[in-house]
Structure formats: C-alpha cells, structure tokens
Amino acid sequence: MRASRLVTLLLLLQNRGRMTAGQLAEELEVSVRTVYRDVEALGSAGVPLYGEAGHAGGYRLVDGYRTRLTGLTAEEAQAAFLAALPGTAADLGLGGALATARLKLRAALPAELRAHADRIQQRFLLDAPGWYADADDTPHLTAVADAVWARRTVRLRYRRWRAPEEITRQVRPYGLVLKAGRWYLVADGPSGLRTYRVDQILELTALEEEFTVPEDFSLAAHWSRELAGFHARLHTGHALVRLTPEGARRLGVPPAAEGWTRARVPIESIDHAHGEFLRLGTDVEVLEPPALRDRLAATVRALASRYGSPS
Incomplete structure (x- = not known):
C-alpha cells in the first residue's frame, strides 16, 4: 500500500510541479506527518526532490526528472484517456487503481501528448445510463468481478421472471458486460452459457473450485451473438x-x-x-x-x- 502511495506522490509532483505537504496529504488522503515520512523515503531512495520554505514553498522535483512512456501517438493517448471510465472502474472496485494508472500515463507522456489527453477529458464525457432509469442496486458486483478475475466458480441464488422465480445455480463466470448502465454476467453452468443480470443476484458464494475458459471463447463475439438473437426474438x-x-x-x-x-x-x-x-x-x-x-x-x-x- 505504501509503495503505491509513494509512486502516486512522485507522479503528483511530476504532473503538477510544486505542491505543499497539505495539498499532497489531501490528494493521498493521509496525514501531513505521513507525507513528511513519504517524502523522506523518496529522498532516501534517490529521487531528486526538495522542499522550499515560505508562503510560496512546497515540494518540487528537480527540473528534468521524469519518467517517459515512449511509442504513443497523439491519437493513442487520446483513446487511452477516452476509454477510462471512472464510474465503471469504481463499480468494479478499481477506482483507485484507475486513477493511479491515469496519473502514471499522464506523467509519462511528453508535454504535447499530455495536452491532447487533457483536451479529451475537458471535452468528452460518457454517461451510459438512461435519463429515466434509476441506477441498479448491485451489491454483489465486486464479488462477481473478483470471481471473473480469479476464474473461480460461484454459487448464486438468482431471481428470474418465470417460475420458479428464485433458483440456485453453480456457474463458472466467464465475463461481465455493461450494457446501457446495467451489468450482466456471462457464465457457464448446467444449461451451458447463460446471461444473468447482476442486480438480480440475491446471494453469491465464491467456491474454491477454479476453472479454465475455453481458448475459443470470446466475450465480445458471444455478446454480439446474444444481441442478434435477442433482436430476432424481440421482433416476431x-x-x-x-x-x-x-x-x-x-x-x-x-x-x-x-x-x-x-x-x-x-x-x-x-x-x-x-x-x-x-x-x-x-x-x-x-x-x-x-x-x-x-x-x-x-x-x-x-x-x-x-x-x-x-x-
């Protein structure tokens, strides 16, 4: 945890220039005393930073010190920032990781590409859910996402629209899909591949059993087929x-x-x-x-x- 915080502190200074201990503490959600210790640790590790006293003081990196991520074009940098969806990442328990990753990416970009990425954030915003629909209550989303990442079987109690309305299934979660603000789980179970609405999962238990997804399975291709079948069944x-x-x-x-x-x-x-x-x-x-x-x-x-x- 501390190692991640030290990297974030370094990248904050690299992105923003001078920052006071109070500003750093607020960004990192730690105490000022912790910031002092982290700055000392970075200095001991050879990071060239220094503090300036007075009203306009604060911590700075020595001019010219920065890391760079080479090989990105302007369009690639724009796409990377446009693809970052804070709300989605937060739903999956990855909000902090995404914020740090974007900070790292921005710090590594040359000044010109950094300006392109900043303009993307200023001019484009994706808000997926519709106007007249309340956000789904998905208390089990993080657990589902963990099982998808770990390739671990789960037992779920699920509410559906036909009788019996509540069922229990042991399934292998292959992937998650966010469609129009609603989360869906694609999982393999007793009846083959099925799609479950995450907000209709009433109870979920992660099991010890691990599984392997077939090499020929593609979540994107499967979802495209699901949508095609849905529309075919819809308009009869x-x-x-x-x-x-x-x-x-x-x-x-x-x-x-x-x-x-x-x-x-x-x-x-x-x-x-x-x-x-x-x-x-x-x-x-x-x-x-x-x-x-x-x-x-x-x-x-x-x-x-x-x-x-x-x-």
Whole structure:
C-alpha cells in the first residue's frame, strides 16, 4: 500500500510541479506527518526532490526528472484517456487503481501528448445510463468481478421472471458486460452459457473450485451473438402503417417524396406496438394487422369519450 502511495506522490509532483505537504496529504488522503515520512523515503531512495520554505514553498522535483512512456501517438493517448471510465472502474472496485494508472500515463507522456489527453477529458464525457432509469442496486458486483478475475466458480441464488422465480445455480463466470448502465454476467453452468443480470443476484458464494475458459471463447463475439438473437426474438411480427413526414422521421423510416409514407415495420407484440404507436398520435395510422388497428381504435374512442365532455 505504501509503495503505491509513494509512486502516486512522485507522479503528483511530476504532473503538477510544486505542491505543499497539505495539498499532497489531501490528494493521498493521509496525514501531513505521513507525507513528511513519504517524502523522506523518496529522498532516501534517490529521487531528486526538495522542499522550499515560505508562503510560496512546497515540494518540487528537480527540473528534468521524469519518467517517459515512449511509442504513443497523439491519437493513442487520446483513446487511452477516452476509454477510462471512472464510474465503471469504481463499480468494479478499481477506482483507485484507475486513477493511479491515469496519473502514471499522464506523467509519462511528453508535454504535447499530455495536452491532447487533457483536451479529451475537458471535452468528452460518457454517461451510459438512461435519463429515466434509476441506477441498479448491485451489491454483489465486486464479488462477481473478483470471481471473473480469479476464474473461480460461484454459487448464486438468482431471481428470474418465470417460475420458479428464485433458483440456485453453480456457474463458472466467464465475463461481465455493461450494457446501457446495467451489468450482466456471462457464465457457464448446467444449461451451458447463460446471461444473468447482476442486480438480480440475491446471494453469491465464491467456491474454491477454479476453472479454465475455453481458448475459443470470446466475450465480445458471444455478446454480439446474444444481441442478434435477442433482436430476432424481440421482433416476431410486422405492422403496415401510414406515416406523416413527422411520423416517418420519429420512426426512422425513409419518408415519401410528398404526403404520407406507407411502411412495413417490425413489432414485438400487439401490446407493445399499441403503446409505441400511441406515442406517435395523429402522425401514424395502422392498417395491419387488424387486431392492432382495432385495439388502437378502441383506445382512441375511449380517449375521445373521456376528453370530449367536461368532467
């Protein structure tokens, strides 16, 4: 722990120049006395740093002392900083490690590339979850991540949507996926590879049994197949509709040159399509299937009755 702190202290001085003991203590979340001891240890190890007294004083590294990471282009440095997701790393218990790694990377970059990396952080931010969804409660995420790293089998009690609603499985966790702010575990178990929502894990026990992931397994390729299968299962029917230019734009359909646009669009189910098409209001008319058209017509009549006369 102390070795990591000494490296972080060194990189802070390398990145920021002069810093007081109080500023270092705040950054490192230690006492000022601990900073004094760490500075003395660095000096004893041959690191050329010195202290300046007075109002403008503090600790500094001798000019020209720095480590360098060679071989990075400007684009590679930008990509490295753009790929660093503090929230995700913190969820996995790696927030401190990520902060230190970024500090090391920035300190090792030449001044020009450091400026490129700084501009990335100033101008781009990734906030994955949607506006209207609360963050999932994932108390077992860190334990799941530990099992993924260690390649260790786990026993989990899991809540699912079909009966029986609670099941217990012993699985081999292959990998974690973050999709739209929600964590999923890809694991091999009694029924082969399955995907589990981490927020639906009710209880998790790490076992002593270790496992080896097959050499031909690719988490990215597996997830792509899962998504393709999901979309194939999701849209099992079609609807024939007429759309105004605004309706075509909102539905993502190429509009006709003028007037209404006829289009055949995939739908998940009558219930789901009913709600989705109601959102378009008068910008859509459903022609087929008859069951969906009748369902919408009944809803429109009910709305007209409700809003047609004062309460």
